[in-house]
């Protein structure tokens with residue numbers, strides 16, 4: 001599933017190809033392609049010019065020379081492809097032009113958890129993302145506030161950093177990697193950690209995601225392809241995620257995998273001890 005670094009990679013790809021281009025046609029090809037929160041049908045954006053491609057967490061949107069924006073969420077397997085081979089998974093199709101040049105931008109999505117929508121912006125943010133907290137790469141991100149918010153919660157630290165209403169963009173892979181780097185057990189209670197420990201987790205999350213953006217994003221789902229149609233599998237080195245029984249790169253102890261909210265958590269039982277005592 002694409003996380004922030006993958007979505008940022010897609011955003012950069014779209015930005016490179018689409019800024020200044022006109023959307024000649026926009027066609028919805030699958031009933032679930034358009035989010036029910038869309039304020040207009042997809043073809044409402046026909047004739048608009050693409051001014052900017054923006055992102056918050058995993059939400060992408062095309063800023064248009066209109067009152068509304070084209071918003072997109074990749075869900076589990078959404079892809080943007082320019083002039084790809086025909087696919088039965090194409091959910092929406094945009095014809096984008098510049099001068100005489102015309103290209104087809106396909107929104108493909110095998111599992112149909114992704115969507116597009118036409119929405120008004122509120123202070124620059126689409127309505128469907130207004131409850132989504134700023135991600136660590138935004139100027140609106142206030143780390144002190146996020147630390148305090150997490151510290152107030154009586155939940156596991158991993159649950160807190162995955163909560164997109166507290167801080168956006170962190171998914172399962174980067175959560176495990178961040179907690180490993182910060183030497184914090186995923187099941188430590190957020191309210192029991194010190195503010196400096198929570199800050200360390202957030203700093204590590206930012207660092208891990210920044211590195212992944214540099215590499216071009218990573219995904220372990222071969223359904224995910226970036227905007228150019230290249231494979232989305234970028235080989236960043238993972239220390240914890242998916243490394244069950246492999247030696248911890250820091251201490252050599254075998255990485256452990258435990259169940260977590262229908263998925264898994266990976267951690268080093270030596271470097272990451274559960275903190276349950278009061279501070």
Ligand SMILES: [Zn+2]
Pocket residue numbers: 248249250251252253268269270271272
């Ligand atoms: Zn270790």
